[in-house]
Amino acid sequence: MKGKILINAYLDSREYLYEAERLFEEFEKLGVDVSVVRLDKYPAIISDGKISIDFFADFFVYLDKDKYVLTMLEKSGAKVFNNARAIQTCDDKMSTYIALSDSGVPMPKTLPGILCYNQNEKIKEKNIEKIEKELAYPLIVKESYGSLGKRVYLVKNREELLITLETVKTKPHLLQEFVEESRGRDLRVIVVGQKYVGAMERFSDVDFRSNVGAGGKGRKADASDEIKNLSEKIAKILNLDYCGIDFLYKDGGVTVCEVNSNAYFFTFEKVTGINVAKNFAEYILSVLK
Numbered sequence: 001m002k003g004k005i006l007i008n009a010y011l012d013s014r015e016y017l018y019e020a021e022r023l024f025e026e027f028e029k030l031g032v033d034v035s036v037v038r039l040d041k042y043p044a045i046i047s048d049g050k051i052s053i054d055f056f057a058d059f060f061v062y063l064d065k066d067k068y069v070l071t072m073l074e075k076s077g078a079k080v081f082n083n084a085r086a087i088q089t090c091d092d093k094m095s096t097y098i099a100l101s102d103s104g105v106p107m108p109k110t111l112p113g114i115l116c117y118n119q120n121e122k123i124k125e126k127n128i129e130k131i132e133k134e135l136a137y138p139l140i141v142k143e144s145y146g147s148l149g150k151r152v153y154l155v156k157n158r159e160e161l162l163i164t165l166e167t168v169k170t171k172p173h174l175l176q177e178f179v180e181e182s183r184g185r186d187l188r189v190i191v192v193g194q195k196y197v198g199a200m201e202r203f204s205d206v207d208f209r210s211n212v213g214a215g216g217k218g219r220k221a222d223a224s225d226e227i228k229n230l231s232e233k234i235a236k237i238l239n240l241d242y243c244g245i246d247f248l249y250k251d252g253g254v255t256v257c258e259v260n261s262n263a264y265f266f267t268f269e270k271v272t273g274i275n276v277a278k279n280f281a282e283y284i285l286s287v288l289k
């Protein structure tokens with residue numbers, strides 16, 4: 001059996017490359033022939049109306065969120081981890097909340113953003129009033145696509161809200177209740193094959209965001225059975241083979257912040273001592289058997 005670990009053409013941070021290296025290592029230990037392939041040089045094409053792709057394998061671990069090559073691989077019958085639909089649902093934070101809604105999964109009060117197609121459009125007073133009626137200040141504005149805490153804004157008053165809406169109004173975004181109790185702190189849970197693997201608490205003394213990329217630190221954490229069950233339920237609803245779920249602390253329990261189909265596990269493996277790559281590789285082989 002041959003597998004390929006596909007990585008983005010441009011990303012090359014240590015944390016990103018670590019994932020591919022670790023998976024490669026664990027597959028090798030399991031006697032599986034894998035290689036790491038960068039999605040360079042436009043490896044897929046539609047020509048004469050037909051898909052052709054430069055490589056094939058029995059399975060692909062897709063460590064990218066770029067959907068086109070992935071959906072082309074799937075359409076060509078390849079076995080991919082994660083699947084394209086799951087990655088796309090997670091990539092768009094608002095779509096994640098919609099997918100998880102009406103299933104008993106706790107999540108912060110959230111308004112889908114109103115998209116402007118023209119940067120010159122003036123934000124309407126009645127729309128601001130609706131936000132203020134549903135969500136008190138401070139509140140969170142988030143671009144639907146973003147990671148590492150980079151496109152998440154804490155807004156303290158109307159003036160800041162207007163400034164922030166100006167920067168996000170032409171991009172998919174959402175408005176959300178700020179969960180004060182969880183300021184600078186969250187719980188990252190890794191789930192593989194819809195089974196709970198482990199948890200890490202992330203905390204920051206310098207920012208409301210706890211992302212490791214934004215100055216947050218991680219430490220090993222224990223999750224209650226309730227959180228474990230909730231995590232597995234979320235992975236199942238979203239049909240994810242692998243994910244990292246961010247939970248905010250609320251009222252003695254948790255509420256979902258976001259689900260990462262492509263969660264980095266560099267810090268997670270370091271602070272928890274849990275072998276995520278081995279878990280993921282073994283799971284993939286169990287599915288392919």
Ligand SMILES: Nc1ncnc2c1ncn2[C@@H]1O[C@H](COP(=O)(O)OP(=O)(O)O)[C@@H](O)[C@H]1O
Pocket residue numbers: 093108140142146147148149150151152176177178179180182183184185186208209210211246248257258
């Ligand atoms: N509604 C919220 N209330 C409190 N903190 C939040 C809220 N949403 C996000 N955060 C903080 O911001 C961080 C980044 O937000 P998140 O939605 O996970 O985006 P990203 O994809 O950039 O990690 C979270 O880990 C959390 O610390």
Ligand SMILES: [Mg+2]
Pocket residue numbers: 148149211246258
């Ligand atoms: Mg996050």
